[in-house]
Amino acid sequence: MxxxxxxxxxxxxxxxxxxxxxxxxxxxxxxxxxxxxxxxxxxxxxxxxxxxxxxxxxxxxxxxxxxxxxxxxSSQTPPPVKVRDKFVICAAKTDVEVKQARAKFPNREIIAVPADMAFGTGHHATTATVLRLLVDAAQERQAAGKKWSMADLGCGSGILAIAADKLGASRVWGCDYDPAAVKISQENAARNNTPKVRFTKVDVLKWEPKQTWDIVAANIFFDILESAFPQMVRSVAPGGVLMLSGILKSQAKDCLAAGKRAGFVVQKVVTKGKWVTALGTVKNR
Ligand SMILES: C[S@@+](CC[C@H](N)C(=O)[O-])C[C@H]1O[C@@H](n2cnc3c(N)ncnc32)[C@H](O)[C@@H]1O
Structure with a gap:
């Protein structure tokens, strides 16, 4: 290394x-x-x-x-990140550190993601925005008494999938084409007591979804999103939503146009710094 x-x-x-x-x-x-x-x-x-x-x-x-x-x-421990009134994302690595974080933030769920090799400690604008959208979407579904499932495409550290499990998703699956990210996500799921979350090595560009999910989140890069729209759209269950991030402001127009051609219907766009996150439904679902 x-x-x-x-x-x-x-x-x-x-x-x-x-x-x-x-x-x-x-x-x-x-x-x-x-x-x-x-x-x-x-x-x-x-x-x-x-x-x-x-x-x-x-x-x-x-x-x-x-x-x-x-x-x-590696670097100093990054500061904890709060998401709505629900989560604190921190870099706790050991059980003792996780317990200390719980004691420090008794009114929030802790998600412990050490600054490892995989992307996704909650500090990046894209991850933080998708986490907020996920909290909001989970609350809506909970208020409506709806069971929901979630897929995390390009899981990195597994942070979005772990958050979905903690928010009450009944079925959660994450994938990444990088085997190191899959392994780190599995370790983070164990660290965060979310053992039901499944992670698989899958390249989204070659993916043929065999199931559908109520929430499909993809914080990948613009070029991947653009090419993977057809399969991402097919993976959304009726009444479900797609959350997309990893899009630079300068790429947003082209990215959303590609999404529209594939049946993605934008409902909300959030811009944070140079990054754009989009939430939407899928046509004819
Ligand atoms: C920006 S990180 C997002 C990580 C995490 N989901 C988050 O929101 O913080 C993008 C992840 O997508 C993965 N990725 C990139 N291209 C991919 C592809 N074609 N198929 C699957 N995963 C991919 C990368 O390995 C990386 O872990």
């Missing part, structure tokens, strides 16, 4: 997220420090070449990490 790192101004965090969004060579971790205007960027790669490539482009330094120690070298 190799890590490229660099300290930079915190106001540029969005730009860095954007630069590394979809980079298949590794995972970007951004750490902020209370009271400081700097952030630390760390890009974790399996091999040295991609880390060196990033260094050549942006400066900074490259270190070799022993595989078993890479997490220990």
């Amino acid at each position: 190799f890590v490229w790192s660099k300290l930079t101004a915190s106001r540029s965090a969005d730009t860095w997220e954007e630069r590394f969004n979809g980079n298949p060579d590794g995972t970007l971790v951004i750490s902020s420090f209370p009271g400081r205007k700097m952030i630390r960027l760390e890009f974790y790669c399996e091999s040295q070449a991609p880390a060196k490539k990033v260094q050549k482009q942006y400066g900074g330094e490259v270190r070799h990490l022993k595989p078993q120690n890479w997490a220990a070298h």
